[in-house]
Amino acid sequence: MSGSRRSEASPLTQDEINDLVLKSQELLPEIRRRAATGVTASEILKEICNYIKRLKREVDGLSQRLSELMASIGTNSREEEILRSLLMQE
Template structure:
């Protein structure tokens, strides 16, 4: 019986899901180049969100590769070293 209660307690209501979808849509609008405000389905918003996350992951991978090459080359000036050090502390 307690497992049923915990399962119910962890479920989101439809309103909560709609609110989260709305927030995702607003975030995507903020980060996209388009100014289109037309209403989208939840499935399309989730798909765009997944695509945006994949794009960010590719950018992180590319930057990580560039950082590795920079560090391996040893051709780093003091300003670059300071920036890299501060970024790695985040």
């Protein structure tokens, strides 16, 4: 997949799958700690799914907290300006 776009219909090769699994393994905190014990591709993929679900729950919780905070400070306040400017930063 290096540089060229794959069509959604074309299947990944085993080498490409292995490469993606290895790259994913490097990104997951739980898997990095266990890497020396020989984690299988199946375990890595399960952990990826669990990690993404945890991140989604965390984002949902933070979004809810932010909504509550924005509602509690009122409109056109200095705090709202600060929050909006922070949210607009990348």
